[in-house]
Amino acid sequence: MSCFLIRNAKIVNEGIVFEGDILIENEFIKEIAKQISPKSSDCVIIDAEGSYVMPGAIDDQVHFREPGLTHKGTIETESKAAVAGGITSFIEQPNTVPNAVTQELLEDKYQIAAKTSYANYSFMMGGTNDNLEEILKTNPRNVAGLKLFLGSSTGDMLVDSSASLEKIFSSTKLLIAVHSEDETIVKNNLAKFKEIYGEDIPVEKHPEIRSVEACYVSTERIIALAKKTGARLHVFHISTAKELDLFTNKIPLEQKQITAEVCIHHLWFTDADYDAKGSLIKWNPAVKTQADKDALWKALLDDRIDVIATDHAPHTLEEKCNPYLTCPSGGPLVQHAVVAMFEAHHQGKISVEKIVEKMCHNPAKIFKIEKRGFIKEGYYADIAIVNAYLPWNVKKENIIAKCGWSPFEGYNFKSRVTHTFVNGKLVYHNGKVKEAKAGQRLLFEREV
Template sequence: MDNVLIKNANIVNEGQIFNGDVYIENGIFKEIAPQISAKSPDVHIFDAEGKYLLPGVIDDQVHFREPGLTHKATIETESRAAIAGGITSFIEMPNTVPQTTTIEKLEEKFEIAAKTSYANYSFMFGGTNDNLEEILKVDPKKVAALKLFLGSSTGNMLVDNPEVLEKIFSSTDLLIAVHCEDEETIKSNTAKYKAEYGDDIPVKYHPIIRSEEACYLSSSQAIALAKKTGARLHVFHLSTAKELELFTNKIPLKEKKITAEVCIHHLWFSDTDYEEKGTLIKWNPAVKTVKDRDALFAALLKDKIDVIATDHAPHTKEEKDNVYTKAPSGGPLVQHALPAMLEFYHQDKISLEKIVEKMCHNPAILFQIEKRGFIKEGYYADAVLVDINAPWTVNKDNISYKCGWSPFEGTTFKSRVTHTFVNGSLVYKNFKFYDVRHAQRLTFDR
């Protein structure tokens, strides 16, 4: 690994912005100071020219589709897109083909990532109604979390047996991450609209089919079970204002046993966008009302919501162009998540310090990731340089996802990721990728 000196950067870290230099040695932040001189002639010097230096973003929820769904995406293609968006570490979900519900299949994914990933990586282990024995084999120091689908699952991953669910919550020390939507409510709503429209249901009804009630019923039940059993629970992709009453900002994140995430699309889009975007913004849980979107943003700022993620879940454009019941839910987001949040900064909706807290610091704290998420001496040197005033427009020529499309296509962002460093190595610069793979498996301080 190269030794690197980044000079004249506006460093955003732990609630402060200060101008200084950062020296990286053997992939580690070695020194952070107002001024640092090169230690030897072979040091690579980057003049940040006043750009903002952020810790590498940690995305706690992505679907990179490998193995089994590689016509949509691969770990290689999507981790490459991630570093273009300043995401240097990701945690990937278990609903691949085959599903990651055995230790054997989990290790196979780690092997793929070790060979192909541009960004640091971990994977969640998937729970089912009948794999508790496998769950108990998972080493909490080596695996990010246990993922349970309490709605909207693929394959046999819907965990809908109450006795099994309570046994899992009671038996594991793993952080439990959950997708919460009540399946029976959704089935009933779908049947109602299908009776009227057939398969071609207008997509504007998606947030009514996958309703506020479906989300709240499932989230509240999961939280009640976590409180009963003492399990550590993380609720993915909140989408409604009503669910916010289930969470607290009265205690520090390190002490919370029940935490929450919001995704970029639920902060950016609303039900007013379905007419223009159609199934391109069909996600589960659904993008809901302007009121819900505004409430989520307010809760994020007030620390009821702890982290921002993407739920990056690409499908081909041909798949998304199907009628409502046949168009899959999900979309690609890793390349555009940080630029979207920086757009909110330009709109005076959020500070740079808060963006870094929610996208870098808090995922590291919440998942107890070892020595990442901060620009601190002794930590792994994952870092992103951002030019806060470098407008660019998302188009097919600069979209890096394998699926080749983005819900942000045509959007002009005011800020741009110019450099991405993974473990001290420059892997991306101004729309150019370097074929450098110094990604590492994430480890956890548990």
């Protein structure tokens, strides 16, 4: 039997912080109490005095690039970076090569993860204009949901047919997650800037090309469709103040049919950072203004935004150094997401309890993930220990993602993830990922 006893922990769970011990036996949290005596001499004792012990974060949007784009990252390399950052479960997106738009291609990714993932995993089924038959075969018990790209994406995944969209929304009971930008507006904006700059568009024009209007028009339209059809909609990576009035905080999360996510980069960077960071902070949707960032923080805290995620999307540094038109959008974030939010905590922007709500509890609730996202007896022992006062500097030598760079490179974080458990196995400890590929396929509490 595997046994760990975490002592003197500041346990963060369901809106409170309390001191106590946690006993882990095999895969599960066996006991939580003020003080626990080890039941066996073989039980490994970890003294967490002064540190926060939280559920492992659940990242509901990552791009780990396998299959087909493995020069950027793999399920193995990126899940390794995730557990080093206290993320114990991830939901990966279908725009790999080939796109995961059939049941066979989707299952191929699960087979890879079963052999190589350090963290728990699920993969989104991908929607297209013409694969409804495949979508309807998706098992809601063991697949996180359906992903639709309403703005340009890898391969043939742009869903730009109104008829196809309505048919999908009317036909599936799966949670539908969307990348929401209006493709026509983006293309028209790009054409205007090409007229001005030719092929040499400055990267700081990115938020004008992938504009506020492109986001708002798309999000307003897709929310109207969800209300019309009764579909369960989750809008990924909200980036504008204007979109926020489309979401509500008037009802409990469990009753919401339409939920929203914000990503680390939209909470951290603004368009003022393009001067220093350039294409390293080129994301879709674009990083926008300080006013947008401030509004996102406000909506996160007042519960119009439900989840914090990363949209982890690694590219090689060589690719990111390309000119604007050929530079891919996205960047690596899983290793630094939790500590970035703790940095915001140190700045007085957010409580630790709220971090846990948005990064652990709410993803579990929204996707109805079985026995994860909370520190509870009988739940899987997915746990991160965070020392809030153990500074470290992000540098190339300690970046774990395969791409080897980070938009946080050079930053001094005040907090550090010191331990990560996945299914009761200690997979990360003091800067080293152990060779314990402990990840399991996520299951969902839904009717089949």
